[in-house]
Structures are given as C-alpha cells and as structure tokens.
Amino acid sequence: AQSVSQHxxxxxxxxxxxxxxxxxxxxxxxxxxxxxxxxxxxxLQLLLKYFSGDPLVKGIKGFEAExxxxxFSFNLRKPSVQWSDTAEYFCAVKTPRADKLIFGTxxxxxxxx
Amino acid sequence: GAGVSQTPSNKVTEKGKxxxxxxxxxxxxxxxxxxxxxxGQGPEFLIYFQGTGAADDSGLPNDRFFAVRPEGSVSxxxxxxxxxxxxxxxxxxxxxxxIGLTGELFFGEGSRLTVL
Numbered sequence: 001a002q003s004v005s006q007h008x009x010x011x012x013x014x015x016x017x018x019x020x021x022x023x024x025x026x027x028x029x030x031x032x033x034x035x036x037x038x039x040x041x042x043x044l045q046l047l048l049k050y051f052s053g054d055p056l057v058k059g060i061k062g063f064e065a066e067x068x069x070x071x072f073s074f075n076l077r078k079p080s081v082q083w084s085d086t087a088e089y090f091c092a093v094k095t096p097r098a099d100k101l102i103f104g105t106x107x108x109x110x111x112x113x
Numbered sequence: 114g115a116g117v118s119q120t121p122s123n124k125v126t127e128k129g130k131x132x133x134x135x136x137x138x139x140x141x142x143x144x145x146x147x148x149x150x151x152x153g154q155g156p157e158f159l160i161y162f163q164g165t166g167a168a169d170d171s172g173l174p175n176d177r178f179f180a181v182r183p184e185g186s187v188s189x190x191x192x193x194x195x196x197x198x199x200x201x202x203x204x205x206x207x208x209x210x211x212i213g214l215t216g217e218l219f220f221g222e223g224s225r226l227t228v229l
Contacts, residue, residue: 044220090155103155
C-alpha cells in the first residue's frame with residue numbers, strides 16, 4: 001500500500017530561521033503531491049501541490065516544495081519563518097488509480113518570536 | 114456559510130451506543146470524503162462519494178461503520194456499537210469533481226468523537 005513518511009514530528013524554530021520539513025512517499029509510478037496546513041483552531045487547507053512540470057512548486061505565504069523523483073521526496077521549505085507559521089503540516093500523495101489523498105502523520109511546527 | 118459544515122462539533126457517547134455525524138459540503142461539490150484523525154496521526158481515509166454513490170469505501174475499518182449520501186449533497190457517517198478505539202476527530206472534505214483535476218480538498222473543522 002502507498003504510504004507517506006514525515007520524519008520530523010515536532011520542529012521548534014525562532015522567527016527568521018529557515019525551515020525544511022521532510023516528506024517521502026512509497027509509490028513507484030506517477031504521483032500528485034500535496035502539502036496541507038492546519039493552523040491552531042482551524043481546518044486543514046491546501047498549502048501547495050505538484051501535478052507535473054517544474055519540480056519546484058511555490059505555494060502561499062512564501063512556502064515552496066521540491067519534488068525529487070529519484071528520492072521519492074517532496075520536502076517543504078521556507079527561507080524565513082514567522083510566528084504565524086506555527087501550525088501542523090501534512091504531506092499527502094495521490095496515485096493515478098485512487099481518487100483520494102493519503103496523508104502522512106504530520107509535523108508540528110512551533111515558531112517563537 | 115461557504116465552507117464545509119460538520120455537526121456536531123463534539124460528541125461524547127458511551128461504549129456500545131450508536132452515533133451519527135453529519136457533513137454538509139460546499140454547494141456544487143460532487144465529491145465528498147470522510148477521514149478520521151486520531152491523536153498524533155494524520156488524516157486516515159475512510160470513504161469517498163462521487164455524487165450519491167460510494168466510489169471507494171476501502172478505508173472503513175469494519176462493518177460497524179457506514180456512510181450515506183442519498184441526494185448527492187449532505188452525507189452522514191454512522192457508527193454502530195461504538196468502541197473506545199473509535200474516539201477520534203472525524204473530518205469531512207469536499208472537492209469540485211474529480212480530485213485529479215484540482216487536487217484540492219476543502220475540509221470542515223471536524224467532529225470530535227469521544228467514546229467513554
């Protein structure tokens with residue numbers, strides 16, 4: 001079965017620090033990849049997505065992610081985090097034959113001013 | 114409102130009781146998903162509707178779980194003979210048609226179920 005691994009369970013940063021959250025998936029074929037974010041007290045929402053083309057994807061609020069097919073990875077990055085980025089971040093994958101998203105376990109990010 | 118609405122937001126029940134959780138998707142969204150999120154875990158797929166029919170129910174853990182969407186809009190997740198292990202946040206999401214086109218699921222705020 002397809003799976004998504006997020007190895008960083010809890011990340012603590014100071015404002016202006018750089019961020020990279022890891023995401024690896026297990027599926028050998030073509031995939032669509034996503035990062036969703038859940039701010040405290042809010043619902044899950046889409047941060048960015050990769051379908052095809054340029055493997056470097058830019059999303060909202062200055063986030064970007066890079067798809068590296070050879071590493072089965074889709075890591076999320078932000079050069080300089082803000083306190084308002086405190087949230088839980090979920091990586092997800094969609095495979096061609098399944099019309100659903102498979103989510104990772106999430107990474108809790110805390111940013112201190 | 115314009116978003117996905119889920120009721121109740123919180124439900125506390127006793128082991129063995131029957132529970133219904135309701136989801137009202139965004140108007141016009143044909144695809145509807147139910148996920149379950151346990152503490153410290155990511156959302157776990159349960160079932161997906163395209164219109165009125167369940168297109169994929171492979172995530173339902175056992176036959177105590179059932180979901181319907183009779184008119185292709187509102188959906189109800191039904192759990193019979195609840196067990197303590199059913200305690201979780203049940204998330205509903207909707208999508209405008211086939212998720213492969215837009216890739217975006219719009220989530221509700223969830224129904225937190227606690228089974229005592």
